Amino acid sequence: MGMTMTQKILAAHSGEAAVTAGQLINAKLDVVLGNDITTPVAINEFEKAGFDSVFDNTRVNIVLDHFVPNKDIKSAAQSKQCREFADKYDILNFFDVGRMGVEHALLPEQGIVTAGDCIIGADSHTCTYGAVGAFSTGVGSTDMAAGMAKGMAWFKVPAAIKV
Numbered sequence: 001m002g003m004t005m006t007q008k009i010l011a012a013h014s015g016e017a018a019v020t021a022g023q024l025i026n027a028k029l030d031v032v033l034g035n036d037i038t039t040p041v042a043i044n045e046f047e048k049a050g051f052d053s054v055f056d057n058t059r060v061n062i063v064l065d066h067f068v069p070n071k072d073i074k075s076a077a078q079s080k081q082c083r084e085f086a087d088k089y090d091i092l093n094f095f096d097v098g099r100m101g102v103e104h105a106l107l108p109e110q111g112i113v114t115a116g117d118c119i120i121g122a123d124s125h126t127c128t129y130g131a132v133g134a135f136s137t138g139v140g141s142t143d144m145a146a147g148m149a150k151g152m153a154w155f156k157v158p159a160a161i162k163v
Contacts, residue, residue: 004160009135013118021159029059031113031136032147033121035103036064040078041141042122043085046148054089055151061093061112062086063103068096104128120147 003011003018011019013027034042039062054060062082067075079096086094093112100106104125107113115133119126122144129136139153147153 005133006135006160007157009116009118010155010157012116013135019157021157023157024154025157026152026154027118029055029120029147029151029153030117030134031059031061031107031119031121032144032151033061033063033103033107033119033123033126034082034141034144034148035062035066035123036068036075036079036082037066038122038141038144039085040081042144042148043081045142045145046085049145049149051145051149054091054148057090058092059151060089060091060148061095061103061107062091063095063100063106064097065095065100065103065106068100108132120144120153 007019010025010027014025019025064079064082068079070076070079095106113119113129113132113134117134119129119134119136120139120143122139122141124138126136126138143153
């Protein structure tokens with residue numbers, strides 16, 4: 001059997017002619033996504049690691065969509081931390097109140113997520129982007145921090161079944 005769509009995307013992003021299920025690879029990222037809950041944790045890890053720049057300010061995406069309008073001081077502080085980070089690193093795809101929506105619908109609607117992309121997001125629903133023909137998976141905030149800084153992530157190529 002030939003490669004699956006996921007394998008083809010991961011092969012293209014890892015510079016390999018082909019990849020197989022179970023293989024460990026490093027892949028270039030097209031999109032890194034965070035929200036108002038996960039991004040503050042990622043920012044803390046980003047700073048703790050000593051990173052001082054993002055790999056591409058057009059590919060890091062932050063959407064304030066879980067606690068806005070803010071319900072309390074803690075959530076307001078998290079949104080503020082996201083705003084300050086987005087401003088410091090000139091994040092072009094920063095979606096604040098009045099410009100945001102559900103992150104997993106918003107990015108395809110804005111043309112940010114497209115078929116063939118390789119995406120990580122610090123949210124368990126990031127795999128939604130498979131619906132538009134992308135490879136996407138949820139990651140922890142530490143992986144998001146590394147992705148924001150380096151534009152790379154490691155993956156174990158997933159297995160597939162033929163239906």
